[in-house]
Amino acid sequence: MRSDDALPVELPDMVREALLAPLVDHHCHGVRRDDLTRGGFEMLLTQAGTPAPPGTTHFDTPAGAAVRRWCAPVLDLDPHAPPAVYLARRAELGAAEVNRRLLGEAGIVTFLVDGGSGGPELLSAAEMGHAGGAAAEEIIMIEQVEREVARTAASGVSYISDLTQHLAGRAAQAAGLTSAVAYRHGLGRDPARPSRGSVIAAATRRLAEPAERLTDPVLLRHLLWTAVDVARERNRPLRFHVGYGDPDLDPHGGDPALMVGFLRAVQPIGVPVVLLHCYPFHRQAAYLAGVFPHVYVDVGLALSCTAVGSAAIMGELLELVPFHKQLFGSGSHGVAESCLLGALYHRRSLARALALRLAADEWSAQDAARVAHMIGSGNARRVYRL
Amino acid sequence: MRSDDALPVELPDMVREALLAPLVDHHCHGVRRDDLTRGGFEMLLTQAGTPAPPGTTHFDTPAGAAVRRWCAPVLDLDPHAPPAVYLARRAELGAAEVNRRLLGEAGIVTFLVDGGSGGPELLSAAEMGHAGGAAAEEIIMIEQVEREVARTAASGVSYISDLTQHLAGRAAQAAGLTSAVAYRHGLGRDPARPSRGSVIAAATRRLAEPAERLTDPVLLRHLLWTAVDVARERNRPLRFHVGYGDPDLDPHGGDPALMVGFLRAVQPIGVPVVLLHCYPFHRQAAYLAGVFPHVYVDVGLALSCTAVGSAAIMGELLELVPFHKQLFGSGSHGVAESCLLGALYHRRSLARALALRLAADEWSAQDAARVAHMIGSGNARRVYRL
């Protein structure tokens, strides 16, 4: 996959080499270590929260077609293998070998792996690196740390200090912090840091009835601002899942443009903010990355989910995004296929965008190669201080 | 039009045949039976609610250019005939012959025709089928049924039973139900089923002052949930006009992502929900169709209104939509031109999308042909149990 086959267009040597160079995947999740049933695999293939309706299959999606086309040969099958054949071969090889092949084929030099509540059946950051023949660092999910603190804090007052301490402790070993606040409460809320009194009151309520998910707006804001403080101290980026995702979020509330108040408030602090996924609000995200010096962006899971359609999305992101603000992240999760496809469609869609610019006599080959390196790895190295 | 001329790209035989195969038009309205003045024709050609400004014409739109290019030859004129020539020939042939030619040329095997308040100058479902040489079934506009009930119910209590009875009675002869609630009150409202008491109170007010349009939020919700009950009993889909439409709707409120609360509430009931038109929120609609097992989507009127631009829209829909969730619907209304153009641009835009996938070595020809059949007719047959 790191060969020329991966690129759908003719390109000058230096541009081709820049596109095929090892990537830093700054945004992925662990993949499953266990063998999967067809139902289990289908559920991880897309964002759907339920099996496909009777008589249909989640393989009949852009991602499903891409798995059959691009992942089948990595498992020694013909391209376009039927779903049943693909899954039989996957079972025959076993999850460990499948993960090793697919992650290795992705051509990634460093994984930054979002921790989270995935459970023991997901590969850890270190295991992802081992399977993929790459370096790996962890990213902290701040909502997960908050849940631990909510379960163990002795009082509303100690909740505050425990949260700071736990976040700082975890961040000391991590490359950055991620929030999923868009999945809880939307992005357009009051961006201000809440008062200590209001946090203690809300934390006391939370400890009395520790819910699984944090939904209290005061505590969510407090969590965000504590994460900002920790990120500043550690010189680490703070990242946000925005745009589309699981069916239990509010898709209308995922527009990162709603975050503008929070972004303005964070700007003087200097903490880099990375907007993840963003689709279908990637133009909005590119604008934010253009006008705010501390905002960065990827299209994450949109690469593997839209597959052949990712060329248009990459094109739209490149309409406005500064080239030093875009990162490659596969957004992969659950199955190694999503990591390989993320890397593949990053290369394919960027190859198309660059070929178009070269054919139209808009860019030089030197610039095209330089931008491919920046987006593929250079920007991530700078922002994460790798 | 069902010949190769309709397809703008080279394709393998099996894919070409799949694209040219008869379509199920799951979503259209009756066309006018009477001869039209130039002013009348222009007003039906676009969504504009008024004549074009002095010195301009609604023919200077994507749809107008498409009528001159593609419909003119069906009336024995050269392509690109001037508007005056086109309309003179249209008058010469007469509406019946024009409808017969244009609907027949669309290559449609079954029309599902939205009833509604179009009045006697529109062809009925049966007449549409007769003119187009196709089968035809009716779809019920639930707001129209409500208006009849509001005019005749004896009391707020009988309004409830009358509504259920009338909807069930009409649905027994129909293929599905359609709501235009987006045109009345936006889509983002409280999705819950209202209490019987609140419905009786609101219905009593409505009977005392029977307005032409239902705007009461309690009664709108009651109407929707009554339609859900009837659809479940009859195993029929419930459809929603979303996205852009007439100038009297709130374009900001047409985003189907706003319906997510209602979609979640309907999900356990199992009634298929079809999102119609969707433009420019078709990516949002594709996402909803991807994450909810009961949600389906078409781009309807966007096909004929954007004409040559529909290729990009089809491409964007295909970024994320499961192939078993997309339907062909012309969304046509008023003039048979919109039906022919809807079918034509469905075929042309899908042909481009498939050709791109084949040229990039992304899909097999077998898969391309299979998906063309699914979207063109197979999915509609399954969802509507035709």
Next chain:
Amino acid sequence: MRSDDALPVELPDMVREALLAPLVDHHCHGVRRDDLTRGGFEMLLTQAGTPAPPGTTHFDTPAGAAVRRWCAPVLDLDPHAPPAVYLARRAELGAAEVNRRLLGEAGIVTFLVDGGSGGPELLSAAEMGHAGGAAAEEIIMIEQVEREVARTAASGVSYISDLTQHLAGRAAQAAGLTSAVAYRHGLGRDPARPSRGSVIAAATRRLAEPAERLTDPVLLRHLLWTAVDVARERNRPLRFHVGYGDPDLDPHGGDPALMVGFLRAVQPIGVPVVLLHCYPFHRQAAYLAGVFPHVYVDVGLALSCTAVGSAAIMGELLELVPFHKQLFGSGSHGVAESCLLGALYHRRSLARALALRLAADEWSAQDAARVAHMIGSGNARRVYRL
């Protein structure tokens, strides 16, 4: 730049000539008359409000790449000249010569120049025309006139008459009026004309504490409706900056679809309303231009900011916009590069759109040439009565 080099595709002679014909730039701002530092130039190159982060440059943007490609040769440099070389040559030639070359090369016959608070370092309308070898007329920024009135009015009562008088006086010498209300308070506000009493009360407060920026919703509405009255009397268009712009606006509030209440209220008055920039809401703007007889649209600054990406934006605008409703406006400001690039990417992106229609046998060459003339200058001449 007005030669064939500017067009990226083969086109029939008449279409090429129509695209290369002189443009009316209905929407631009003055450019700086003074020589600029690298920092100063970079800040004017994009919408960013701050310098690029350490180790990066605003030249690494679509606009920056376009300056190096297209403006460098106008300053006698090779295409793709490095930023430092470009800026050194710019300094060597001096701002006057640079402005003369770049504005002249844009191929513009008439500039309509937004006045505003740019200050004395910006060229006036007359100076823009002189530098570019073109005619020039002024457009009034209504918020600027209001600020003058707020500083000088003797009372809340005289504020009302002064505002009418000043706007009318300025409008007598101008081609139109522009509002930046989207930058102050969003577009979705109550569209009704406020009562005289409420205006007097609010104006009295404003005079007591004359803030730099008008944010009072009653006075903003009063200003808009006074502008509507003046525009009607003078037969001039009223224009609105919508979509993205400076980092201090609310990007979520820039969707022109939010203006639908105001647009409906203005419709019977007959004043043309022009939506400026619009990106990334240009599809929404095209819809509004399609359904409302008095609404017009450009993509302004999106042309030079997205550069090579503007082809997709032009394509999306053309999906739905009536051809008699689209105007060319460079949206340029600050540096003459943005004017040249606006004109260049208007021609290049429209060339691609027309070539696609001709290659697909959708449009005749005659229609393509006619539409190029309409959008490039004809519509502006009609709407502004030039």
